[in-house]
Amino acid sequence: MNNPTVYPLAMRVVHWLMAALILSLLFVGLSMVTSLGLWQYQLLTWHKAAGLVAAVAVVLRLAIRLRLNTPRLPENMPKLQQFAAKLTHLAFYLLLLLMPVTGYLMQNAAGRPINAFGIMLPQLIPTDLAWYGLFRELHAWFSVLLILLIILHITAASYHGLIKRDGVLRSMIRK
Amino acid sequence: MRYWALVAVPTVLTAAFFYAASDNRHEVSAQDFVNLQQGNAIQPGFRRAHAKGFCVSGDFISSGTLAEYSSAQVFQAGQYPFIGRFSVAGNNPTAPDLKAPVRSLALTLLPETAEQWRTAMNTPPVLAVGTPEKFYQQLLALQNNTIAEFFAAHPETAAFRNWRASYQPTLSYATEQYHSINAFYLINAAGKQQAVRWAAVPTVGAANQLPDPEAVDALQQELFARLSDGPVIFDLVFSLATSADDENDATIIWPDTNPQLIAGQLQIKQATEQSNGQCNAINFDPLVLPRGILPSADPILRARGAAYAESHRRRAREVLLNTATGAHHE
Structure with a gap:
């Protein structure tokens, strides 16, 4: 099995596009x-549409990740750091799935229609205050965790790129 | 140098997130508004504004008159269900109905469909001021008993003051006029837009007695009694803006001479206490609109979305915690 030093092009493209999308969201x-403000209405409309795009993107990204080989972390990196890196990536995928799921369900519980570019998506849970309370708060708490x-991820990447210069940051940037 | 950069990256990022999340960067935030409305005596699970009310439901019999102006399903001839709510202004869910200065009718037409339309209508046809910041100052002035000074300092309040001076509350929810206040655009299939306001206009004359004028819920009792004799009916009347009207300014009444079109009849058929009614879970955000209706750029209309959402969030959290801790929920 070959061991690439950079992430496959597809993953790098998806990573940076999603980074921009998630930060904007x-x-x-x-x-x-x-x-x-006057723009609040447009922001809300955009947030819902972009959230649906992000939901599709994270599923695609997970599919790509499971199919392609990713670079190994440097051999000399402490085991604890390696473990932390893997845990961070796992938490990312989990939160990137939970954000749109809770966003979707809170809209359902508020009885608000979700139009995905002209298509009405199904209401999975009833219009209900307690359900709304649950998913609204989860959406907020998950966003804080995310x-x-x-911040942790970018700090760690900067550490590898600026201090260690061990190719970890480069593996997501360069060909 | 590299270490400085390493410190700078997370610091700048954290600061940016803190700035984005801070509600203090706005002159008045949604949180400020709801804090002011709820006051010090929080009523868990209740709306922060218009806490006192009850649920209704019925059908909108659309005449099709507005079909040429809007592609919304609700304006095509037919019969469409709605969930609604009558309420009085204020944050106290047990305040006497007859003491409230403002009464409201809120509707969700075609609930749980993509064609859903929500509207929250009030008895005043206009607002005193035109921006959320000034509206906040108005609410503050009301609480501080400095409203006379506020009105004097804001000449745009003239239309509202005139309305208030001439308004005679009736003895029934069924005999009030409820206004959209803010303007919206109807968009037809060809993409042409027409600025409009609307009002639910009663179809019966004023009642002259209440079942129990002393009761805290005198108006609610009256409407429940009235419904046992048959539906309560309103005409949904649209006023079309002319080139003389500014659709983004809700402090000015549009002339009666503007074209008036009756979109159809609101037939209210059932009423239930809000604690076990369908309306209780609904945030009557007037920015929930079907295709064929768009909001104007009226600053107060645009501000209603975030303010209503904050009230909805707070009471939903309270209901959730109540449910989770098994506390008694009214």
């Missing part, structure tokens, strides 16, 4: 729940 999401994870 988070910043828009945080803004739209406080803002009374933000913490992103």
Whole structure:
């Protein structure tokens, strides 16, 4: 089995496109729940549509990840760091799935229609205050966890790229 | 240098997220608004505004008159179900009906469909001020008993003050007019847009007595009694803007001479207490619109979405915690 030093092109493209999408979703999401501005309505509409795109993207990305070989972490990297890296990646996939799921279900519980580019998506749970409370709060808490994870991930990547210079950051950037 | 960069990256990122999440960066945030509305005596599980009310349901008999103006299903001739809610202004779910300055009728037409349309209508036809920031100041002035000074300092409140001076509350929810207040656009199949406001207009004359004028829920009792004799009916009347009207300014009444079209009849058939009614779980956000209706850029209309959502979030969380801890829920 060959051991690539960089991530396959498909994964690098998906990674950076999703990074832009997820960061936009988070910043828009945080803004739209406080803002009374004229753009709030457009932000909300965009957030829902982009959230659906992100949901599809994360499933595709998981499928690609499971099919393709990814570079191993450096041999000399401490085992604990290797474990932390794997755990972070797993948590990313989990949260990137849970964010759209809770977003979808909170819309269901609020009885609001979800139009995916003209197609009405099914309401899976009843219009109900307690269900709304649950998924609305989970959506918020998962977003906080996701933000913490992103900060950790970017800090770790910067550490590898700036300090260790061990090719870990390069594996997601360069050919 | 590289170490500085390593510190700078997460610091800048964290600061950016904190800034985005902070509601203090707005002059008035959705949270500020709901904090002001709920006051100090929080009523768990209830709406922060218009806490007192009850659920109704019925059918909208669409005449098809507006079909040429909007592609929304609700304006094509036919019969469409709705869930609604009558309420009075204020944050107290046990306040006396007759003491409230404002009454409301909120509707979700075609619930749980892609063609769903929500509207929250109030008895005043106009707002006193035109922006959420000024509206916040108005609510503050009401609480601080400085409303006279506020009105004097804001000449745009004239139309609202005139309405308030001439308004005589009736003895029934069924005999009030409920206004969309803000303007919206109807969009037809050809993409042509027409600015409109609408109102639910009663079809019966004013009642002259209440079953129990002393009761806290005098108006609710009256409507329940009225429904036992048959449906309560409103005409849904649309006023079309002309080139003289500014659809983004809800402080000005449009002239009666504007074209008035009756979209159909709202037939209210059943009523239930809100604690076990379908309306209780619904946030009557007037920005939930089907294709064929778009919001105007009225700043107050656009602000309603986030403010209503914050109220919905708070009471849903309270109901969830109540359910989870097994506490008694009314």
